[in-house]
Amino acid sequence: MALIDTYLEATKLVEKEYENEELPVVAGSFPEELSGYLFRNGTGRMVHHGVPYQHPFDGDGMVSRFHLTGGKVFYSNRYVRTREFLEEEKAGKMLYRSFGTNLPGGFARNFMRMRFKNAANTNVVWHGGRLLALWEGGLPHLIHPDTLQTQSRFDYDGILQNQFSWFDQLINPELPFSAHPKIHPGTGELYNFGVLAGKKQRLVTYRVAPEGKAWPPEAHDLPDLTFVHDFVLTEGKKQIYFITPVAFDMVKTFAGMKSPVDSISGRKGHQTLIWVVDGSGTQTYEAGYCFVFHFANGYEAGDTLLVDALRLDDFPNMAEIGQPTEGDSVVAGATLTRYTIGMKTSTVQEEALSHFQMELPSINPGYSGRPYRYVWAMGADPALRQPLLHETIKVDCQTRQTLSRDFYPHIPGEPLMVPKPGGAEDEGWLLTLLFDMHQQKTRLLAMDARTLEVIAEAALPHALPLGFHGTWSEKL
Numbered sequence: 001m002a003l004i005d006t007y008l009e010a011t012k013l014v015e016k017e018y019e020n021e022e023l024p025v026v027a028g029s030f031p032e033e034l035s036g037y038l039f040r041n042g043t044g045r046m047v048h049h050g051v052p053y054q055h056p057f058d059g060d061g062m063v064s065r066f067h068l069t070g071g072k073v074f075y076s077n078r079y080v081r082t083r084e085f086l087e088e089e090k091a092g093k094m095l096y097r098s099f100g101t102n103l104p105g106g107f108a109r110n111f112m113r114m115r116f117k118n119a120a121n122t123n124v125v126w127h128g129g130r131l132l133a134l135w136e137g138g139l140p141h142l143i144h145p146d147t148l149q150t151q152s153r154f155d156y157d158g159i160l161q162n163q164f165s166w167f168d169q170l171i172n173p174e175l176p177f178s179a180h181p182k183i184h185p186g187t188g189e190l191y192n193f194g195v196l197a198g199k200k201q202r203l204v205t206y207r208v209a210p211e212g213k214a215w216p217p218e219a220h221d222l223p224d225l226t227f228v229h230d231f232v233l234t235e236g237k238k239q240i241y242f243i244t245p246v247a248f249d250m251v252k253t254f255a256g257m258k259s260p261v262d263s264i265s266g267r268k269g270h271q272t273l274i275w276v277v278d279g280s281g282t283q284t285y286e287a288g289y290c291f292v293f294h295f296a297n298g299y300e301a302g303d304t305l306l307v308d309a310l311r312l313d314d315f316p317n318m319a320e321i322g323q324p325t326e327g328d329s330v331v332a333g334a335t336l337t338r339y340t341i342g343m344k345t346s347t348v349q350e351e352a353l354s355h356f357q358m359e360l361p362s363i364n365p366g367y368s369g370r371p372y373r374y375v376w377a378m379g380a381d382p383a384l385r386q387p388l389l390h391e392t393i394k395v396d397c398q399t400r401q402t403l404s405r406d407f408y409p410h411i412p413g414e415p416l417m418v419p420k421p422g423g424a425e426d427e428g429w430l431l432t433l434l435f436d437m438h439q440q441k442t443r444l445l446a447m448d449a450r451t452l453e454v455i456a457e458a459a460l461p462h463a464l465p466l467g468f469h470g471t472w473s474e475k476l
């Protein structure tokens with residue numbers, strides 16, 4: 001059986017929710033100074049009342065919490081009880097279309113059904129004394145940080161209600177709030193965005209004060225509907241977006257003939273627009289054709305912007321992401337690429353910072369938007385020709401060296417960097433989940449961020465899917 005099939009089979013359905021379960025530490029020891037809360041989000045199940053979801057972005061969101069204290073680890077996990085989740089549980093069947101999964105029953109059951117399920121499965125952020133489960137196509141959900149109970153859908157006192165035309169409101173009553181907000185390390189303000197389809201296609205941007213109150217959103221007209229998953233916020237508060245050229249077959253999506261995922265395709269040969277948004281307006285620069293899910297970081301250096309993106313050569317075949325493969329084919333990840341943007345010269349240069357394939361990057365959060373040196377990620381050395389991203393890697397953007405720790409055949413997840421207070425940029429720990437192929441269960445690993453040495457492992461009682469993104473907070 002291919003490794004991806006083993007992983008997907010073992011993690012397709014998490015049935016049990018745990019509450020502050022103390023996990024056995026099975027290797028090494030968790031340092032006492034590594035004290036706080038790791039929250040993660042991801043799909044808890046890929047099978048819904050017997051019906052498999054067709055795309056890994058569709059599974060129902062499950063937030064997990066790891067409370068590290070005194071060298072011990074306490075684990076909780078809980079599905080996000082979205083409105084749609086509760087309705088479907090009551091009905092005992094799938095009632096909503098998802099991003100990549102149409103309802104069973106074909107054309108008749110999907111025609112003109114444009115209310116998609118909020119999967120609440122992509123990220124979790126702690127800001128303004130609130131824990132929010134995020135999904136880029138809709139509202140966040142407010143989660144109790146102790147119990148993980150879903151408290152409410154959350155719209156920042158109405159800020160996320162769609163105030164555009166009646167037609168826009170008909171299509172989307174609420175504004176989307178992406179799963180990649182950025183917290184400015186100097187001010188503590190949270191910045192975010194959403195891509196809004198309607199009479200006009202818009203990029204809507206948000207700013208939230210440290211105590212959690214949001215300003216009214218700003219709207220920026222897009223040349224066309226696009227797919228933006230992440231952005232960069234510099235210390236000087238410039239927001240950088242890659243407007244990548246994609247085409248949506250809206251007619252077939254509306255008609256229920258295709259899921260939104262199946263309706264997207266790359267527009268090869270078109271330029272990527274780089275938008276730099278700040279208080280004075282929007283500047284546009286042009287780069288070659290590519291697609292980007294995630295950015296590692298970006299910062300200003302005089303009249304130059306340096307943006308480190310995980311660049312894909314082409315728009316990925318979304319329908320095939322995470323699907324079982326024929327045998328163990330070799331994964332194709334993204335390349336960490338530095339875009340050097342001359343703001344006065346309107347030039348854009350690209351340079352690869354590592355030859356590794358990678359995804360789900362992480363940096364020392366204190367360096368977000370500032371000059372920095374290190375990126376950690378899931379990775380694969382192309383020379384090893386391994387089927388998945390089996391390595392945890394550290395890229396030194398200054399020397400262009402890449403350090404790696406190979407877990408093959410096991411699979412690590414996003415390595416979240418937890419800095420050591422007062423330490424150097426790469427001093428601290430990486431917290432990552434690891435799916436053990438032999439035991440078919442998941443462990444939480446703490447690694448030395450500088451050397452990638454594994455210093456402690458705690459065993460979960462089940463196979464928790466690796467999920468997408470997480471956050472760390474020392475205190476609640």
Ligand SMILES: [Fe+2]
Nearest residue numbers: 229294468469
């Ligand atoms: Fe993401």
